[in-house]
Amino acid sequence: MNSSRSLGLMLLTPAIVLVVLFFLVPVALTAVFSFTNMSTATGITGGAYQIGPSSLQRLGDSYGFPELAERLSQPSYVIDERGLTALESAGVDASAITEMRTHLGEVFPTRREAERMIKGLDARPSTREVKQISEQFNRSLLDTRYESEGDLLAGLDALGVEVTPAERDAVAASSYSGWTWTTDNFRRMVSTPDTLRTLINTVFYVAIVLVLFNTGYAMFLAITTYYMPETTGGIFRSIWLLPRITPPVIYVLMWKWLAWDTGFISMFLGQFGVAPKNWMLDSSTNAWVFVILINGFVGASMGMLVFSSALRAIPKSQFYASEVDGASRWQQIRYIILPQMRWPILFVTCYQTLSLLASFDLILLSTEGGPGGATEVWSLMTYHTALNNYAGNLEYGYGTALSLVLVVIGVTLSLIYLRVFNYNALVAKPLIEQ
């Protein structure tokens, strides 16, 4: 390897490290997590085995062993040495213990039956004592925590439950409280109707904001301010930067103030006898109008700056030349400016598509996806699934599966954009001297 090559590699190293740390590793982790069922309930470390109401529910519903689940849900009582020893240390009447020993090895399927036997003892224990004694022989697996699958199965054996190997596996799987590998996330994504609706919302939102504001309006601003006198143009550009530099919470609060039922719109329309209402969350159409305006006004500023500087980079003489060539202002824009804006447009489109896909802060602050999920977009759904939902069970696994979709869409779109804008045609052939 020659020295210039290694110098190049050395200079590239920071970039490579950053790409790996902040792009490749997160993407890889997202892909990994999306194949788990991690949630608040499972935790993100390993779990234990514990048969409980919900695991029995799963055993019956998902694994198809309802009878086994029913059987395991029953408390069962076994008169064994362990129970007798426990009775002694609990200070139960010795004659009662001796009498119980005669029943050694008997199994009662329910508490009632066990207690009937105990009540029938000659020692005549009181009702309180009957309960105390029966408790010592409760050998149900319910709510007992086992650290490993082996312990669980040993417990099952001790109980004398006859199970086939398939049933054993089902019990172990259904009672495992930690996370597991699964492809269910994707199956769930495809089968849930909300997913499609959110997808449509997302496409609509990204397309409209991108075309109307982030590129369209931004280009309009850049071109109009370019033709204005220097200072006037500067003032207009600064005004359009304000939404960007205002803290998002304050910015959205101002919109909310505009839309609240005691806000500006309601107050103003009140003059004409219109009843006050929350204009933002009143209907899904209104919610969309606000979501698009709120994001559009912020998003237009970046395109405006990029396009303005790109415009300034076109030599003045090309404008002069096109004027003496007879081009009207519109023809100048159409034939001289816009064709030379391909790269800035590509850049802004690419960058803004990805940022619109990924960011949901302004929607979260304004409509929170409402009313009734009308403005819920994909990234917000991911947030609601994985990080903040009403039910309280945060589904990290499903959430990362959702965000993996965003990553795939983002990368695909970037490749398509490069294709559409025809990278090769933009790189001029080398100069050939005649």
Next chain:
Amino acid sequence: MRILLDKFSKSFGTTKVIEDLTLEVADGEMLALLGPSGCGKSTTLFAICGIHKVTGGRILFGDRDVTDLPSQARSVGVVFQSYALYPHMTVAENIAFPLQVKKVAPDQIKREVDAIAALVHIENLLGRRPAELSGGQQQRVALARALVRKPDVLLLDEPLANLDAKLRLEMRSEIRRIQLETGITAILVTHDQVEAMSMCDRIAIMNAGEIVQLATPTEMYHNPRTAFVAGFLGNPPIAFLRGTAKDGGFALDNSDIRLPLPAGTLSPADGSKLTLGIRPEDFGPLGDIAIPGKIAFVETQGRENLYDVRLADGSMLRSIQPVRGDIAVGNEVAWSASGAKVMVFGEDGARL
């Protein structure tokens, strides 16, 4: 078409660049606007094509007053110093642009583009983009684009400044050929006197926003109106000697050299400051006014040598002569100026 600038003025904010400039360019003529950098040549050109609005005065094309017309309505073709080709268009599209915005039919556009491309000899470059062209080729494309819609007037702003010496020589004659073939009225802006003299019918020499002299190249060379004009034209340039008028003659400052004034010069008042201008070709072994000096430098130019001769007062005269081997630096020489060719300028620089 004739161009008339009538008391034209232009200022940028408070900076007055041109004041009350009057200039007429005859129909079919090629006129050079010659002057040092920053004297207002481009400003004048941009006013003629309408890129800059004039501050005062009128601009007429033929009898049509175009002062308040936008550039789009003026029918001018302009070749910019940087060529200002549109980088995203092919050569053909660049040339077609003035016709395209006029919504000329495509097949007619094609015909006209082909014709003009043939005129400027770039038929084989039509599919390329400007970035794939050499400087000279870009120059031809710019010329073709300026000419394609047959404008009334062709304006060229330092069209050769960005070319190397060989191309410059080639394009000088090419531009002149094309101008003569099309018979278009043209104004060439340049700071290079060789360009102005070799390409144009007349030269308007400008200094600090004013036209100092307007004449044919020969007339201007042999009969400059001021020391500035004399100094600007000619390569190698004219040499100046500074002195005072004394007894109807010229006394070189800081020396005892006395020279007679050429015949026909109005005798200046005794003691007034004078400047003598002597061109290199008018100073040598054959003149009639002897001026002794010492060779300070010999510049070999191939066919000729240029000798710098230092006089007793420290000022320098130049002499250009066929190559000769008998002279070296440090030699004393007693060469003479041709009295009839010596130019005398007064204190204000005006020719006497």
